Amino acid sequence: MRLERGSEAAGKFALKVSNMDTIITNATVITVDGSGTIYQPGAVVVRGDRIADIGPSAEVEARNPDVAKRIDGRGRVVLPGFVSVHNHLGYSVFRGRAEDIGHDAVMGLYVPMSTILAREERALLAALSTAELLRGGVTTVLQMEEDADVSAAFVEEIGMRAALGIMASDIDVAALKQGRIVFDEAIRAAQIAQSTRLAEEVHGRANGRLTAVMAANTASTSSPELLRALRDVADRLGVPVSMHIGIGEAPDVKAVHSGAGVFDFCRDNGFLDERAIAVHCYQLEDGDVERLALSGAALAHCPLMNQFRGAIAPAETLREHGVRVGLGIDNYFSDHFEVIRSRIAVARIRANDPSVVQSMDALADATIRSAEVMGMADQIGSLEIGKKADLQIVDARRYGLAPLNDPVRTLVYHGHGKDIETVMVDGRIVVEDGRVTGVDETALIDEAARAGEAAWARFKDAHGSYVAPH
Numbered sequence: 001m002r003l004e005r006g007s008e009a010a011g012k013f014a015l016k017v018s019n020m021d022t023i024i025t026n027a028t029v030i031t032v033d034g035s036g037t038i039y040q041p042g043a044v045v046v047r048g049d050r051i052a053d054i055g056p057s058a059e060v061e062a063r064n065p066d067v068a069k070r071i072d073g074r075g076r077v078v079l080p081g082f083v084s085v086h087n088h089l090g091y092s093v094f095r096g097r098a099e100d101i102g103h104d105a106v107m108g109l110y111v112p113m114s115t116i117l118a119r120e121e122r123a124l125l126a127a128l129s130t131a132e133l134l135r136g137g138v139t140t141v142l143q144m145e146e147d148a149d150v151s152a153a154f155v156e157e158i159g160m161r162a163a164l165g166i167m168a169s170d171i172d173v174a175a176l177k178q179g180r181i182v183f184d185e186a187i188r189a190a191q192i193a194q195s196t197r198l199a200e201e202v203h204g205r206a207n208g209r210l211t212a213v214m215a216a217n218t219a220s221t222s223s224p225e226l227l228r229a230l231r232d233v234a235d236r237l238g239v240p241v242s243m244h245i246g247i248g249e250a251p252d253v254k255a256v257h258s259g260a261g262v263f264d265f266c267r268d269n270g271f272l273d274e275r276a277i278a279v280h281c282y283q284l285e286d287g288d289v290e291r292l293a294l295s296g297a298a299l300a301h302c303p304l305m306n307q308f309r310g311a312i313a314p315a316e317t318l319r320e321h322g323v324r325v326g327l328g329i330d331n332y333f334s335d336h337f338e339v340i341r342s343r344i345a346v347a348r349i350r351a352n353d354p355s356v357v358q359s360m361d362a363l364a365d366a367t368i369r370s371a372e373v374m375g376m377a378d379q380i381g382s383l384e385i386g387k388k389a390d391l392q393i394v395d396a397r398r399y400g401l402a403p404l405n406d407p408v409r410t411l412v413y414h415g416h417g418k419d420i421e422t423v424m425v426d427g428r429i430v431v432e433d434g435r436v437t438g439v440d441e442t443a444l445i446d447e448a449a450r451a452g453e454a455a456w457a458r459f460k461d462a463h464g465s466y467v468a469p470h
Helices: 057-063 089-094 104-114 119-135 148-158 173-177 185-202 224-237 250-256 262-268 288-295 303-307 315-320 336-351 359-366 368-373 407-414 441-463
Strands: 022-030 038-047 050-056 069-072 076-080 082-087 138-145 161-168 210-212 214-216 241-247 276-283 298-301 325-327 391-395 420-425 428-432
Touching (some): 022 057, 022 407, 082 276, 082 325, 089 104, 089 119, 089 148, 089 441, 119 420, 119 428, 119 441, 138 420, 148 185, 185 210, 185 214, 185 224, 224 241, 276 288, 288 315, 298 315, 325 336, 359 407
Parallel strands (some): 022 069, 138 161, 161 210, 161 214, 241 276, 276 298
Antiparallel strands (some): 022 038, 391 420
């Protein structure tokens, strides 16, 4: 299989994975369907890449005596795979560097590292994150990042479902540091070309498991010409757009774009409408809630990342105004159960109300509602007959999960990625017995670690410390 440019270093870890018709019996099955159906004991039948049957275990087994592979689900919980609507997979390089420095991470780490991290290193680090997320039950991601094209081959080979896009910007960072605002035509042309090339190459690949997203970094680092060009490609391919919005950059946007407001600028240039996914939105000005709601755009809510920046997005207020809300991991974390818990915690703290965002609501945010944000709810996000067989099996016979008094509450408040035993995407088992089947895990971890160490050594040589002056 052809590897994407710059991804050979990561692609060598990918191994062949296969699928066969499978029945999971005698499990607790949390469907996250429209009625909140739970089967105890329940069974799920997978034929090809689809869920072929689901229901009470005895009835499903009687209807399907011929299934080749059987999984005994006693003591286990089956639920849909998690859907993460915002990721920077290669940003695992910042793990252990960025968590304590708040907003300084952007100009002190993220921007300067973008000029230091080699494509081969980014590919290895993105592969590491992909394997970690898959191991933790995340079966679908929206990946937007500088040089995101290097992650495509590994994502395809390992079996993840993903929307992939270059995180474009065309501002001259060197000039910006000197106090000059310059949008560079050469940078813009290169970013548009790279974004377009990746979108055209991946959209619809792997039996539709890979799709494209046209992405930009921020309003203050993007010219109107860049955003409109990206939106033109999105319209031609019929794919969504996504950008960080409402992240405290209103003064910068006004300065860069002749007094424009953030949300108006994004709307006027094709990045805030029903096909847009607005990321974060944790610092909003008067009227921004209404602007976002009227636009039809969805919110990629990243509570785990944002809480360490002292920020809480008004997700409940936005939802009350009709905004679709999904959950994203964002940077350098890998346990989606932590994101779900953070979703609940920050909402309750913001409202000073321990009753808001119940456990089933939070689980739905991480599955079917995130699938809705990505435009994939007809295919994934719940366990229903005819949908894609993207699911996870949690071993509930673990410390911290017993007794399983209420399966939803117990998993939401006490589950961890390490409790997941099996993961399936498109009907293929991609995690089995707690190990990613499509990767040499030890080799990948070792080489990704070496890639990160090499990048940080060059970073320190260039900037004198592990945080660049700015």
